[in-house]
Amino acid sequence: MTNETSHGDLAAQVFGSTDPIPPLTDIKKGELAIKFSGSPLWLPLDEQTMRRVYRQPALLNDDIRNRLEHHQLQASNFLSKSLQLPNIALFAGSGTSLGDPKGPSMWDLWAKCMFVEEEDNLIDSSTEQLHKSAKTICETVRYTDIESPNIEHFLSACDAYLTVYPEDQTVKPFLTSCKAKILKACSEFLTAENVDISAYTEILRKLARRRTRDPRLKVFTTNYDMCFETASSDLGMMVVDGFSYTRKRRFNGQYFNYDVINRASEDLSFIQGVIQLYKLHGSVSWEHQGNEVYEVQEPSPELACLIYPAKGKYQQAFIQPHLELLSRYLEFLRLPNACLVVSGFGFNDDHLSEPILSAIKSNPSLKLIVSDYAAYDQVSGAGSHYWQDLASSGADVTFINASFKQLAELIPNLTALSPAEQLGKDVQRLLLGDTE
Numbered sequence: 001m002t003n004e005t006s007h008g009d010l011a012a013q014v015f016g017s018t019d020p021i022p023p024l025t026d027i028k029k030g031e032l033a034i035k036f037s038g039s040p041l042w043l044p045l046d047e048q049t050m051r052r053v054y055r056q057p058a059l060l061n062d063d064i065r066n067r068l069e070h071h072q073l074q075a076s077n078f079l080s081k082s083l084q085l086p087n088i089a090l091f092a093g094s095g096t097s098l099g100d101p102k103g104p105s106m107w108d109l110w111a112k113c114m115f116v117e118e119e120d121n122l123i124d125s126s127t128e129q130l131h132k133s134a135k136t137i138c139e140t141v142r143y144t145d146i147e148s149p150n151i152e153h154f155l156s157a158c159d160a161y162l163t164v165y166p167e168d169q170t171v172k173p174f175l176t177s178c179k180a181k182i183l184k185a186c187s188e189f190l191t192a193e194n195v196d197i198s199a200y201t202e203i204l205r206k207l208a209r210r211r212t213r214d215p216r217l218k219v220f221t222t223n224y225d226m227c228f229e230t231a232s233s234d235l236g237m238m239v240v241d242g243f244s245y246t247r248k249r250r251f252n253g254q255y256f257n258y259d260v261i262n263r264a265s266e267d268l269s270f271i272q273g274v275i276q277l278y279k280l281h282g283s284v285s286w287e288h289q290g291n292e293v294y295e296v297q298e299p300s301p302e303l304a305c306l307i308y309p310a311k312g313k314y315q316q317a318f319i320q321p322h323l324e325l326l327s328r329y330l331e332f333l334r335l336p337n338a339c340l341v342v343s344g345f346g347f348n349d350d351h352l353s354e355p356i357l358s359a360i361k362s363n364p365s366l367k368l369i370v371s372d373y374a375a376y377d378q379v380s381g382a383g384s385h386y387w388q389d390l391a392s393s394g395a396d397v398t399f400i401n402a403s404f405k406q407l408a409e410l411i412p413n414l415t416a417l418s419p420a421e422q423l424g425k426d427v428q429r430l431l432l433g434d435t436e
Contacts, residue, residue: 024053027376027401032410034075035379035399042376042401043071045410078398080412082367083207087338089218090207095344095372096404097189097227100196104185110151112185113178137174150348151182152308180301186224187284199405200231204275207341208237209414212270216240216259220329222281222349224306229277229285237273242321243295251286251293253324278325280352282306286321293321326351333359339367343404346378347386357386360395371400371407 025042027033031049033042044050050060050068060068097103104112114134130138130146138146141161143154158175162168189195208217219228232239242256243249256276261268279286286306287299299305307322332338333355340356347353360368370390372378378387379399390397402410 021055024055028052029374029377030403031401032406033376033401034071034078035375035401036074036078037396037398038394043074044068045071045075045402075410076412079369079410080414082339082369082398083341083411083414085337085339085367086214087218087332087335088207088210088215089220089332089338089340090203091340091342091345092219092221092223092228092404093343093345094223095346096199096221097223097225098344099403099405100199101189101225101227102192102195103189103223103225103227106151109182109185110149110154112181113151114149114154133174137171140171151178155179155308176301179304179306182224182306183284183299183301183304187226190226190230197227197231197234199408200227201234203404203408203411204228204231204237205235206408206411206413208273208275210272212272216274216276218276218278218328218332220278220280220332222345222352223279224282224284226283226285232275232277235273237275238271239275239277241277241279242324249295251295251321251324253321253328256324256328278328280322280325280329281308282322330355333366334363336363336365338363338365339369341369341371341407343371343407345372347384347390353384353386357389357393360390360393360397366396368395368397369400370397371402371404373401373403373406375399375401 027042027044027049031052032045033049034045035042044053045068047060047068050064051057054060054064054067056064094103094106098105114130116131137158138144138154141154141157143149143157145153155175155178158171158178161171162175165171190197204217204219210217221228229239229241238260240256240258242251242253244252244255256278260271260274262271282305283295284304285295285297285299286293286304287296288303288305293305305321329352333340342356345352347356356368359366368390374382376399377383379391381388391399400407400410
């Protein structure tokens with residue numbers, strides 16, 4: 001019996017009917033579907049995906065449409081329930097800025113730093129496109145992964161080389177020029193005309209609507225860009241990012257312990273619309289000045305505070321401010337009644353992926369929701385081993401095949417429910433057979 005047939009039979013059991021032709025089991029990149037914890041099925045969540053999976057080229061028939069509405073209600077109830085846990089965090093990888101904001105990908109940054117023709121991203125051979133100085137530096141620092149390169153791994157190799165040969169006069173200036181190009185590429189796209197960061201504003205607007213007695217929404221990101229800062233500013237939200245509230249903003253981890261209250265109210269209540277932002281790999285607005293890190297308008301490439309840990313090399317993550325940021329990340333993963341929503345992260349950084357895998361095995365109350373526009377492919381073997389490890393862990397892990405924008409649209413508006421509304425939600429879940 002094939003997988004397609006067995007899944008079709010399982011779907012028939014779930015929905016109480018038998019299809020002459022079983023539905024397709026694959027989900028394409030960019031389609032919208034969800035795979036709940038403990039289930040082998042990917043459930044389509046929009047009409048276009050439903051039509052392809054159920055081989056309905058025209059309008060959906062009543063039975064298929066009812067199934068789609070059932071899927072959507074299941075997803076909405078699941079997200080509503082999960083995202084009202086006391087401790088909520090969003091983990092945003094580089095994929096979140098690749099959609100409508102049109103931010104640079106890791107490949108774009110490699111091309112800008114290393115290729116003869118920076119604008120040409122459709123390259124058959126990375127080796128042939130390397131300009132002469134880039135090829136020389138790769139040979140010097142012994143970076144050999146040219147055909148499937150990673151710009152962060154290359155820069156890490158340069159840093160490691162300079163640790164041994166600090167007086168080198170070829171690698172250091174090349175490294176500085178790469179940093180300058182990265183800073184420019186990760187900054188200038190936000191100044192483009194009609195730049196669209198609506199996905200950021202939408203997801204912050206929804207997730208930050210917390211009960212004032214609950215902890216603040218935490219946002220962890222590996223991105224250097226300022227998308228979250230810009231989106232929160234557009235929404236009028238305050239950001240606690242570890243920097244002082246002075247004219248010259250200096251990083252100190254103690255500021256993550258601060259909050260904002262309304263002294264005009266009798267009970268000194270917390271104000272709404274405050275998020276905590278943890279930029280795990282640094283930012284285009286951070287600069288080293290002596291032993292301190294400051295937020296500046298345009299950091300110099302030589303002093304830019306960026307981190308790019310290569311696979312298996314953790315040492316850079318144990319210097320400030322990254323040590324403080326990483327410790328806060330690890331602390332969240334140990335919290336009870338917590339939900340971590342991951343989007344656009346490829347699980348290629350061991351120092352960030354391994355703690356998630358460890359946490360879902362050791363923290364039984366942690367819910368993990370992993371979203372990616374190619375989540376089906378990643379889980380099916382195209383991604384790093386962490387995708388398969390998470391899928392087979394037996395823990396509370398739900399996968400969503402969705403872009404960052406699709407995820408933002410999928411998340412329901414989170415509001416504190418009245419007792420009557422909560423009772424209605426509970427009854428609805430029972431009718432759907434959800435006994436969690």
